[in-house]
Amino acid sequence: MPGDRRLARGDATRRLVLRRAVDVASVDGLDGLSLGRLATELELSKSGVFALFGSKEELQLATIEAALEIFRSHVVTPSLDVAPGLPRLRAICENWLDYSEKRVFPGGCFFFNVGAEFDARPGRVRDAVAAASGSFAGLIRETAVEAVALGHLDADPEVLAFELHALGRAANADAVLNGGTRAYALARQAIGARLP
Known part of the structure:
Protein backbone atom coordinates (compact mmCIF):
# COMPACT_ATOMS: atom_id res chain seq x y z
CA MET A 1 0.00 0.00 0.00
CA PRO A 2 1.71 3.22 -1.13
CA GLY A 3 -0.32 5.35 1.30
CA ASP A 4 0.74 3.23 4.26
CA ARG A 5 4.39 3.47 3.27
CA ARG A 6 4.13 7.25 2.93
CA LEU A 7 2.53 7.48 6.36
CA ALA A 8 5.21 5.26 7.91
CA ARG A 9 7.93 7.32 6.21
CA GLY A 10 6.30 10.54 7.49
CA ASP A 11 6.17 9.15 11.04
CA ALA A 12 9.81 8.06 10.86
CA THR A 13 10.84 11.50 9.55
CA ARG A 14 8.83 13.21 12.31
CA ARG A 15 10.58 11.09 14.97
CA LEU A 16 13.98 11.88 13.43
CA VAL A 17 13.25 15.62 13.35
CA LEU A 18 11.94 15.62 16.92
CA ARG A 19 14.95 13.69 18.26
CA ARG A 20 17.22 16.34 16.74
CA ALA A 21 14.92 19.14 17.93
CA VAL A 22 15.06 18.07 21.59
CA ASP A 23 18.86 18.01 21.46
CA VAL A 24 19.04 21.44 19.81
CA ALA A 25 16.50 22.95 22.22
CA SER A 26 18.31 21.56 25.26
CA VAL A 27 21.32 23.68 24.30
CA ASP A 28 19.94 26.60 22.26
CA GLY A 29 16.43 26.79 23.72
CA LEU A 30 13.11 26.36 21.98
CA ASP A 31 13.63 29.72 20.27
CA GLY A 32 16.78 28.23 18.75
CA LEU A 33 14.64 25.81 16.78
CA SER A 34 13.70 26.51 13.21
CA LEU A 35 12.21 24.32 10.54
CA GLY A 36 14.96 25.42 8.15
CA ARG A 37 17.77 24.64 10.56
CA LEU A 38 16.44 21.17 11.28
CA ALA A 39 15.89 20.48 7.58
CA THR A 40 19.44 21.55 6.75
CA GLU A 41 21.05 19.59 9.61
CA LEU A 42 19.10 16.44 8.76
CA GLU A 43 19.42 16.92 4.98
CA LEU A 44 15.64 17.05 4.49
CA SER A 45 13.56 19.41 2.44
CA LYS A 46 12.37 22.47 4.32
CA SER A 47 8.89 22.09 2.80
CA GLY A 48 8.78 18.47 3.99
CA VAL A 49 9.68 19.47 7.55
CA PHE A 50 7.19 22.34 7.40
CA ALA A 51 4.47 19.91 6.29
CA LEU A 52 5.12 17.82 9.43
CA PHE A 53 4.63 20.73 11.86
CA GLY A 54 3.16 23.75 10.07
CA SER A 55 4.63 26.41 12.34
CA LYS A 56 7.46 27.07 14.73
CA GLU A 57 5.06 27.00 17.68
CA GLU A 58 3.73 23.57 16.67
CA LEU A 59 7.33 22.37 16.33
CA ARG A 72 9.59 9.65 31.40
CA SER A 73 11.42 6.68 29.91
CA HIS A 74 14.64 7.55 31.78
CA VAL A 75 13.26 8.87 35.07
CA VAL A 76 9.59 8.22 35.75
CA THR A 77 8.84 4.76 34.34
CA PRO A 78 11.80 2.99 36.01
CA SER A 79 10.92 4.68 39.31
CA LEU A 80 7.38 3.35 39.21
CA ASP A 81 8.77 -0.21 39.17
CA VAL A 82 10.27 0.39 42.64
CA ALA A 83 8.33 -0.24 45.87
CA PRO A 84 6.14 2.69 46.99
CA ILE A 92 13.06 9.13 41.43
CA CYS A 93 15.90 11.31 42.72
CA GLU A 94 18.65 8.93 41.58
CA ASN A 95 17.13 8.41 38.13
CA TRP A 96 16.75 12.17 37.70
CA LEU A 97 20.36 12.87 38.66
CA ASP A 98 21.55 10.04 36.39
CA TYR A 99 19.48 11.42 33.49
CA SER A 100 21.03 14.85 33.88
CA GLU A 101 24.57 13.65 34.58
CA LYS A 102 24.61 11.24 31.61
CA ARG A 103 23.45 14.07 29.34
CA VAL A 104 20.48 12.29 27.84
CA PHE A 105 20.06 15.78 26.36
CA PRO A 106 23.35 17.55 25.57
CA GLY A 107 22.27 20.68 27.45
CA GLY A 108 21.42 18.84 30.65
CA CYS A 109 17.85 18.66 31.90
CA PHE A 110 15.66 19.73 28.99
CA PHE A 111 12.88 21.06 31.21
CA PHE A 112 15.17 23.06 33.47
CA ASN A 113 16.63 24.81 30.43
CA VAL A 114 13.44 25.55 28.53
CA GLY A 115 11.66 26.40 31.77
CA ALA A 116 14.14 29.21 32.36
CA GLU A 117 13.64 30.35 28.76
CA PHE A 118 9.84 30.52 28.92
CA ASP A 119 8.97 31.01 32.60
CA ALA A 120 7.92 34.66 32.20
CA ARG A 121 6.50 34.41 28.68
CA PRO A 122 2.78 33.66 28.50
CA GLY A 123 1.40 31.38 25.82
CA ARG A 124 0.92 27.80 24.76
CA VAL A 125 4.62 26.92 24.83
CA ARG A 126 5.08 28.21 28.38
CA ASP A 127 1.93 26.38 29.46
CA ALA A 128 3.24 23.11 27.99
CA VAL A 129 6.62 23.51 29.69
CA ALA A 130 4.93 24.38 32.99
CA ALA A 131 2.60 21.37 32.73
CA ALA A 132 5.50 18.99 32.06
CA SER A 133 7.63 20.40 34.87
CA GLY A 134 4.64 20.54 37.18
CA SER A 135 3.77 16.91 36.56
CA PHE A 136 7.25 15.84 37.67
CA ALA A 137 7.20 18.10 40.73
CA GLY A 138 3.78 16.59 41.49
CA LEU A 139 5.20 13.07 41.26
CA ILE A 140 7.93 13.96 43.76
CA ARG A 141 5.34 15.52 46.08
CA GLU A 142 2.90 12.58 45.82
CA THR A 143 5.71 10.10 46.49
CA ALA A 144 6.90 12.12 49.50
CA VAL A 145 3.33 12.16 50.85
CA GLU A 146 3.16 8.41 50.33
CA ASP A 156 6.63 17.72 56.01
CA PRO A 157 6.14 16.14 52.56
CA GLU A 158 5.58 19.51 50.82
CA VAL A 159 8.84 20.93 52.16
CA LEU A 160 10.71 17.69 51.50
CA ALA A 161 9.48 17.53 47.91
CA PHE A 162 10.46 21.17 47.36
CA GLU A 163 13.95 20.51 48.73
CA LEU A 164 14.48 17.40 46.61
CA HIS A 165 13.30 19.20 43.48
CA ALA A 166 15.56 22.16 44.28
CA LEU A 167 18.59 19.90 44.83
CA GLY A 168 18.14 18.18 41.47
CA ARG A 169 17.68 21.47 39.65
CA ALA A 170 20.71 23.01 41.37
CA ALA A 171 22.91 20.03 40.50
CA ASN A 172 21.88 20.27 36.85
CA ALA A 173 22.41 24.04 36.66
CA ASP A 174 25.82 23.95 38.36
CA ALA A 175 27.09 20.99 36.32
CA VAL A 176 25.96 22.46 33.00
CA ILE A 191 19.44 13.87 49.19
CA GLY A 192 20.88 10.96 51.16
CA ALA A 193 20.77 13.09 54.29
CA ARG A 194 17.10 13.91 53.65
CA LEU A 195 16.16 10.33 52.70
CA PRO A 196 17.96 8.11 55.24
Missing part, protein backbone atom coordinates in the same frame (compact mmCIF):
# COMPACT_ATOMS: atom_id res chain seq x y z
CA GLN A 60 8.09 23.72 19.82
CA LEU A 61 5.03 22.00 21.31
CA ALA A 62 5.87 18.70 19.59
CA THR A 63 9.46 19.03 20.85
CA ILE A 64 8.26 19.46 24.43
CA GLU A 65 6.08 16.36 24.12
CA ALA A 66 8.97 14.36 22.61
CA ALA A 67 11.31 15.49 25.41
CA LEU A 68 8.69 14.52 27.98
CA GLU A 69 8.47 11.00 26.54
CA ILE A 70 12.26 10.66 26.74
CA PHE A 71 12.31 12.05 30.28
CA GLY A 85 7.23 5.24 49.56
CA LEU A 86 10.85 5.87 50.45
CA PRO A 87 12.37 3.37 47.97
CA ARG A 88 10.46 4.99 45.10
CA LEU A 89 11.36 8.50 46.27
CA ARG A 90 15.04 7.54 46.32
CA ALA A 91 14.71 5.99 42.84
CA ALA A 147 6.51 7.85 52.12
CA VAL A 148 5.29 9.84 55.14
CA ALA A 149 1.93 8.06 55.16
CA LEU A 150 3.69 4.68 55.09
CA GLY A 151 5.80 5.72 58.08
CA HIS A 152 9.05 5.68 56.09
CA LEU A 153 9.79 9.32 56.88
CA ASP A 154 8.88 11.86 59.51
CA ALA A 155 8.88 15.07 57.50
CA LEU A 177 27.51 25.85 33.77
CA ASN A 178 30.73 24.68 35.44
CA GLY A 179 31.23 21.18 34.08
CA GLY A 180 32.28 18.15 36.04
CA THR A 181 30.27 15.89 38.30
CA ARG A 182 30.91 17.44 41.72
CA ALA A 183 27.45 19.04 41.82
CA TYR A 184 25.83 15.63 41.33
CA ALA A 185 27.91 14.10 44.13
CA LEU A 186 26.89 16.95 46.45
CA ALA A 187 23.23 16.59 45.47
CA ARG A 188 23.36 12.84 46.13
CA GLN A 189 24.93 13.49 49.53
CA ALA A 190 22.28 16.10 50.41
Whole structure:
Protein backbone atom coordinates (compact mmCIF):
# COMPACT_ATOMS: atom_id res chain seq x y z
CA MET A 1 0.00 0.00 0.00
CA PRO A 2 1.71 3.22 -1.13
CA GLY A 3 -0.32 5.35 1.30
CA ASP A 4 0.74 3.23 4.26
CA ARG A 5 4.39 3.47 3.27
CA ARG A 6 4.13 7.25 2.93
CA LEU A 7 2.53 7.48 6.36
CA ALA A 8 5.21 5.26 7.91
CA ARG A 9 7.93 7.32 6.21
CA GLY A 10 6.30 10.54 7.49
CA ASP A 11 6.17 9.15 11.04
CA ALA A 12 9.81 8.06 10.86
CA THR A 13 10.84 11.50 9.55
CA ARG A 14 8.83 13.21 12.31
CA ARG A 15 10.58 11.09 14.97
CA LEU A 16 13.98 11.88 13.43
CA VAL A 17 13.25 15.62 13.35
CA LEU A 18 11.94 15.62 16.92
CA ARG A 19 14.95 13.69 18.26
CA ARG A 20 17.22 16.34 16.74
CA ALA A 21 14.92 19.14 17.93
CA VAL A 22 15.06 18.07 21.59
CA ASP A 23 18.86 18.01 21.46
CA VAL A 24 19.04 21.44 19.81
CA ALA A 25 16.50 22.95 22.22
CA SER A 26 18.31 21.56 25.26
CA VAL A 27 21.32 23.68 24.30
CA ASP A 28 19.94 26.60 22.26
CA GLY A 29 16.43 26.79 23.72
CA LEU A 30 13.11 26.36 21.98
CA ASP A 31 13.63 29.72 20.27
CA GLY A 32 16.78 28.23 18.75
CA LEU A 33 14.64 25.81 16.78
CA SER A 34 13.70 26.51 13.21
CA LEU A 35 12.21 24.32 10.54
CA GLY A 36 14.96 25.42 8.15
CA ARG A 37 17.77 24.64 10.56
CA LEU A 38 16.44 21.17 11.28
CA ALA A 39 15.89 20.48 7.58
CA THR A 40 19.44 21.55 6.75
CA GLU A 41 21.05 19.59 9.61
CA LEU A 42 19.10 16.44 8.76
CA GLU A 43 19.42 16.92 4.98
CA LEU A 44 15.64 17.05 4.49
CA SER A 45 13.56 19.41 2.44
CA LYS A 46 12.37 22.47 4.32
CA SER A 47 8.89 22.09 2.80
CA GLY A 48 8.78 18.47 3.99
CA VAL A 49 9.68 19.47 7.55
CA PHE A 50 7.19 22.34 7.40
CA ALA A 51 4.47 19.91 6.29
CA LEU A 52 5.12 17.82 9.43
CA PHE A 53 4.63 20.73 11.86
CA GLY A 54 3.16 23.75 10.07
CA SER A 55 4.63 26.41 12.34
CA LYS A 56 7.46 27.07 14.73
CA GLU A 57 5.06 27.00 17.68
CA GLU A 58 3.73 23.57 16.67
CA LEU A 59 7.33 22.37 16.33
CA GLN A 60 8.09 23.72 19.82
CA LEU A 61 5.03 22.00 21.31
CA ALA A 62 5.87 18.70 19.59
CA THR A 63 9.46 19.03 20.85
CA ILE A 64 8.26 19.46 24.43
CA GLU A 65 6.08 16.36 24.12
CA ALA A 66 8.97 14.36 22.61
CA ALA A 67 11.31 15.49 25.41
CA LEU A 68 8.69 14.52 27.98
CA GLU A 69 8.47 11.00 26.54
CA ILE A 70 12.26 10.66 26.74
CA PHE A 71 12.31 12.05 30.28
CA ARG A 72 9.59 9.65 31.40
CA SER A 73 11.42 6.68 29.91
CA HIS A 74 14.64 7.55 31.78
CA VAL A 75 13.26 8.87 35.07
CA VAL A 76 9.59 8.22 35.75
CA THR A 77 8.84 4.76 34.34
CA PRO A 78 11.80 2.99 36.01
CA SER A 79 10.92 4.68 39.31
CA LEU A 80 7.38 3.35 39.21
CA ASP A 81 8.77 -0.21 39.17
CA VAL A 82 10.27 0.39 42.64
CA ALA A 83 8.33 -0.24 45.87
CA PRO A 84 6.14 2.69 46.99
CA GLY A 85 7.23 5.24 49.56
CA LEU A 86 10.85 5.87 50.45
CA PRO A 87 12.37 3.37 47.97
CA ARG A 88 10.46 4.99 45.10
CA LEU A 89 11.36 8.50 46.27
CA ARG A 90 15.04 7.54 46.32
CA ALA A 91 14.71 5.99 42.84
CA ILE A 92 13.06 9.13 41.43
CA CYS A 93 15.90 11.31 42.72
CA GLU A 94 18.65 8.93 41.58
CA ASN A 95 17.13 8.41 38.13
CA TRP A 96 16.75 12.17 37.70
CA LEU A 97 20.36 12.87 38.66
CA ASP A 98 21.55 10.04 36.39
CA TYR A 99 19.48 11.42 33.49
CA SER A 100 21.03 14.85 33.88
CA GLU A 101 24.57 13.65 34.58
CA LYS A 102 24.61 11.24 31.61
CA ARG A 103 23.45 14.07 29.34
CA VAL A 104 20.48 12.29 27.84
CA PHE A 105 20.06 15.78 26.36
CA PRO A 106 23.35 17.55 25.57
CA GLY A 107 22.27 20.68 27.45
CA GLY A 108 21.42 18.84 30.65
CA CYS A 109 17.85 18.66 31.90
CA PHE A 110 15.66 19.73 28.99
CA PHE A 111 12.88 21.06 31.21
CA PHE A 112 15.17 23.06 33.47
CA ASN A 113 16.63 24.81 30.43
CA VAL A 114 13.44 25.55 28.53
CA GLY A 115 11.66 26.40 31.77
CA ALA A 116 14.14 29.21 32.36
CA GLU A 117 13.64 30.35 28.76
CA PHE A 118 9.84 30.52 28.92
CA ASP A 119 8.97 31.01 32.60
CA ALA A 120 7.92 34.66 32.20
CA ARG A 121 6.50 34.41 28.68
CA PRO A 122 2.78 33.66 28.50
CA GLY A 123 1.40 31.38 25.82
CA ARG A 124 0.92 27.80 24.76
CA VAL A 125 4.62 26.92 24.83
CA ARG A 126 5.08 28.21 28.38
CA ASP A 127 1.93 26.38 29.46
CA ALA A 128 3.24 23.11 27.99
CA VAL A 129 6.62 23.51 29.69
CA ALA A 130 4.93 24.38 32.99
CA ALA A 131 2.60 21.37 32.73
CA ALA A 132 5.50 18.99 32.06
CA SER A 133 7.63 20.40 34.87
CA GLY A 134 4.64 20.54 37.18
CA SER A 135 3.77 16.91 36.56
CA PHE A 136 7.25 15.84 37.67
CA ALA A 137 7.20 18.10 40.73
CA GLY A 138 3.78 16.59 41.49
CA LEU A 139 5.20 13.07 41.26
CA ILE A 140 7.93 13.96 43.76
CA ARG A 141 5.34 15.52 46.08
CA GLU A 142 2.90 12.58 45.82
CA THR A 143 5.71 10.10 46.49
CA ALA A 144 6.90 12.12 49.50
CA VAL A 145 3.33 12.16 50.85
CA GLU A 146 3.16 8.41 50.33
CA ALA A 147 6.51 7.85 52.12
CA VAL A 148 5.29 9.84 55.14
CA ALA A 149 1.93 8.06 55.16
CA LEU A 150 3.69 4.68 55.09
CA GLY A 151 5.80 5.72 58.08
CA HIS A 152 9.05 5.68 56.09
CA LEU A 153 9.79 9.32 56.88
CA ASP A 154 8.88 11.86 59.51
CA ALA A 155 8.88 15.07 57.50
CA ASP A 156 6.63 17.72 56.01
CA PRO A 157 6.14 16.14 52.56
CA GLU A 158 5.58 19.51 50.82
CA VAL A 159 8.84 20.93 52.16
CA LEU A 160 10.71 17.69 51.50
CA ALA A 161 9.48 17.53 47.91
CA PHE A 162 10.46 21.17 47.36
CA GLU A 163 13.95 20.51 48.73
CA LEU A 164 14.48 17.40 46.61
CA HIS A 165 13.30 19.20 43.48
CA ALA A 166 15.56 22.16 44.28
CA LEU A 167 18.59 19.90 44.83
CA GLY A 168 18.14 18.18 41.47
CA ARG A 169 17.68 21.47 39.65
CA ALA A 170 20.71 23.01 41.37
CA ALA A 171 22.91 20.03 40.50
CA ASN A 172 21.88 20.27 36.85
CA ALA A 173 22.41 24.04 36.66
CA ASP A 174 25.82 23.95 38.36
CA ALA A 175 27.09 20.99 36.32
CA VAL A 176 25.96 22.46 33.00
CA LEU A 177 27.51 25.85 33.77
CA ASN A 178 30.73 24.68 35.44
CA GLY A 179 31.23 21.18 34.08
CA GLY A 180 32.28 18.15 36.04
CA THR A 181 30.27 15.89 38.30
CA ARG A 182 30.91 17.44 41.72
CA ALA A 183 27.45 19.04 41.82
CA TYR A 184 25.83 15.63 41.33
CA ALA A 185 27.91 14.10 44.13
CA LEU A 186 26.89 16.95 46.45
CA ALA A 187 23.23 16.59 45.47
CA ARG A 188 23.36 12.84 46.13
CA GLN A 189 24.93 13.49 49.53
CA ALA A 190 22.28 16.10 50.41
CA ILE A 191 19.44 13.87 49.19
CA GLY A 192 20.88 10.96 51.16
CA ALA A 193 20.77 13.09 54.29
CA ARG A 194 17.10 13.91 53.65
CA LEU A 195 16.16 10.33 52.70
CA PRO A 196 17.96 8.11 55.24
